[in-house]
Amino acid sequence: MTLSASSRSILIAAFVLWLAASLLIFASGLLHMHSDEDLSYRATNGTLGDTIYYQQSLQDNQAPLWFVTFWGWRQLVGDAEWSSRVLGVFLTLPALAIAYRMGRNWFGEFAAVSTVLIAVTNAFFITYAMDIRPYPMVMFVTAISFWAFDRWLIRPKPRSAAIYGVSLALMLYVHYLLVFVITAQALYLLASRRLNRRTLIQGIGAGVLAFVLWLPWFPTFLTQFFGLRNLEAVSGTGRGIGGIGVSTKPTTPETIIDLVYTMGNGVIWLYGIMLIIGVILLWRRRRFWLAITWALLVPAIYLGVNLFSGVYAQRYVAHAMIGIGLALGAVIAVLPTRLRWTGLAGVIAVNIIVLPLQIPPRTPFRDVLGAMEIHAGDVIYLDHASEGDQSYTGYQLRNYLAPGYEVVWDHDFARAESTRRVWYITADWFNEDVRATFAALEPTHPVQQVVGKCDRQYCFLAQLMEAPPLSEPIQFGERMLFWGADVDPSLQDGINARLWWRVEQAPERDYSIGLQLLDESGRLVAQSDGAIQNYGLETIQTSSLEPGRLYIDHRTLSLPTDRMDGAYTLALVVYQSWDNVRLEVDGVDSYIIDTITIQ
Numbered sequence: 001m002t003l004s005a006s007s008r009s010i011l012i013a014a015f016v017l018w019l020a021a022s023l024l025i026f027a028s029g030l031l032h033m034h035s036d037e038d039l040s041y042r043a044t045n046g047t048l049g050d051t052i053y054y055q056q057s058l059q060d061n062q063a064p065l066w067f068v069t070f071w072g073w074r075q076l077v078g079d080a081e082w083s084s085r086v087l088g089v090f091l092t093l094p095a096l097a098i099a100y101r102m103g104r105n106w107f108g109e110f111a112a113v114s115t116v117l118i119a120v121t122n123a124f125f126i127t128y129a130m131d132i133r134p135y136p137m138v139m140f141v142t143a144i145s146f147w148a149f150d151r152w153l154i155r156p157k158p159r160s161a162a163i164y165g166v167s168l169a170l171m172l173y174v175h176y177l178l179v180f181v182i183t184a185q186a187l188y189l190l191a192s193r194r195l196n197r198r199t200l201i202q203g204i205g206a207g208v209l210a211f212v213l214w215l216p217w218f219p220t221f222l223t224q225f226f227g228l229r230n231l232e233a234v235s236g237t238g239r240g241i242g243g244i245g246v247s248t249k250p251t252t253p254e255t256i257i258d259l260v261y262t263m264g265n266g267v268i269w270l271y272g273i274m275l276i277i278g279v280i281l282l283w284r285r286r287r288f289w290l291a292i293t294w295a296l297l298v299p300a301i302y303l304g305v306n307l308f309s310g311v312y313a314q315r316y317v318a319h320a321m322i323g324i325g326l327a328l329g330a331v332i333a334v335l336p337t338r339l340r341w342t343g344l345a346g347v348i349a350v351n352i353i354v355l356p357l358q359i360p361p362r363t364p365f366r367d368v369l370g371a372m373e374i375h376a377g378d379v380i381y382l383d384h385a386s387e388g389d390q391s392y393t394g395y396q397l398r399n400y401l402a403p404g405y406e407v408v409w410d411h412d413f414a415r416a417e418s419t420r421r422v423w424y425i426t427a428d429w430f431n432e433d434v435r436a437t438f439a440a441l442e443p444t445h446p447v448q449q450v451v452g453k454c455d456r457q458y459c460f461l462a463q464l465m466e467a468p469p470l471s472e473p474i475q476f477g478e479r480m481l482f483w484g485a486d487v488d489p490s491l492q493d494g495i496n497a498r499l500w501w502r503v504e505q506a507p508e509r510d511y512s513i514g515l516q517l518l519d520e521s522g523r524l525v526a527q528s529d530g531a532i533q534n535y536g537l538e539t540i541q542t543s544s545l546e547p548g549r550l551y552i553d554h555r556t557l558s559l560p561t562d563r564m565d566g567a568y569t570l571a572l573v574v575y576q577s578w579d580n581v582r583l584e585v586d587g588v589d590s591y592i593i594d595t596i597t598i599q
Helices: 005-030 035-043 048-056 065-077 081-107 109-120 123-129 135-154 158-174 176-191 197-235 253-263 268-282 286-305 320-334 337-358 365-370 392-400 413-417 432-441
Strands: 379-382 406-408 421-426 447-454 459-466 474-476 480-488 494-501 512-518 524-530 532-534 538-540 551-558 566-575 591-598
Touching (some): 005 081, 005 123, 005 337, 035 048, 035 065, 035 392, 048 065, 065 081, 065 135, 081 286, 123 135, 123 337, 135 176, 135 197, 135 286, 135 320, 158 197, 176 286, 253 268, 253 286, 268 320, 286 320, 320 337, 365 459, 379 413, 480 591
Antiparallel strands (some): 494 551, 532 538, 532 551
16 A cells, blocks of 8 residues: 555654653653742642742742643552653654654655654753753743744735734743843744844734733742842842742853754754755745754844843753754755755764763762662751751652661761661761761761762762661670670572671681571581681681771571571671680570571
8 A cells, every 4th residue: 555645744743652652751851950949849738729820929030831630640650750840741642743744844854753753852852841840841831822923924914913923922931031032033033034014013922912811820939039030139149130040041152162062962963964054055044044043043042132131041942952853953954855854863863872871970969869768766867968858958858768767967966876787878978077077987887788879970879877786795705795686588599697896905816607597406506617707708716806896797597498488597606716615694505696597
């Protein structure tokens, strides 16, 4: 059966968009949460009314539409990080579908395919397409607006102008700074020589319609604007006549270079050469310049206005990557037929190769906290790690850790010291106060496990510090002090045990330590003898023990294959290896650690 051209086109579009969705979902595993995403959860806690009030009460300075949408999404799917990111797929996939349609109408089907695949393999696009913030919706409504804008220019009729006007209001309900997209579109209209009396009247009408639709929220916007200006004036973070100085960057050569590098996915030379080719080959194509308007003019306006008002941050212009995709897709489509596939494959291959390096480094809370083995009664001691139950770290703990732990929010060192297992968490390991607190806890709670790291990429350390099982020691002979054992009988063919030792004075002789498994008749079934295997890494003779230091002797008892099911006794002996004379403990020559049932 031969497919018609329209059916073939639909199948290609469906496959490309399915591939784009798959890539986005796969790439979500490369992303980790950042502090602004935590604000999204705070802003949408409670009822829908609470969410809207959160915006109106100056606790935030955002437009409402994405937050209302995210509130509904949370009610539907819950609060897990992954499911929250999936909302980004449902918002950016329609944006990519619109871009596909524009690319096909403007430059042909190959350009449409190239547009989507180039965008969806770019780290800047992926980062904010899956962000738990308004930026995926920003991409969606911006795509709608550029589609409506182009449609109006082709068919300058009142209905088309009205649809364009609705798109403008939609953008303002998602993010206020999208007013600069409207500015870019207006400049394009002036430069394209399509401005005449009819388009002027219709354009003004579209603007009036947009304002009327936005008018119910306009008083809230003014309250947010002046409230924010007053707040920044008091805090000294204000910059220019408006905007948000505390969360934006000034326009400097370094800022511009950083944006170019980010938008170019770290391969500026490739993107730059392709855009130059496009200018040479497509300079007569009006829609190529509309793509350039989206890709380059919009960010340029942000940077320009940012000279006198704090309005620029990279995330605000992430939607421009769809414009980049359209421009580069047009360039690939105009190449000779034999070079198109090679060119597209080359760009995608380079994008994918550099992708992991271009994803912004963030603290991998999901990985660090997921590697922590939480026991009932564990204490988590936060030291310079965003303390507070409602803090960013607090959300991460609730999201990724199994229940059963207690968090010490107020630097209650006595509470940590009195608990056997303490997870010492810090995001500022080289802070002198942190190191001093850690050093005070370590003599009684030696480190058992370290998760995370502190280097140039990020600093977030979770260290399991554990005290001995016994508060008072069991004494073998005159000097060998046994502080208890942790026994793990879960192995199918063996038993793992940690034997805790600390002496006040080192023995004069080198004793052998025997961990023994006895059956119900007292027959020896398995044993592990020898010197202390400290953490299982180093052998330490008893005469070399340092007074006051804790030693953890890691032992494994291998069970015989012909063992019988039943109750077994785990015993500990300390003896002289040269004559097998045992040290006594409370008048007997062995200490019973535990009774274990083996099946």
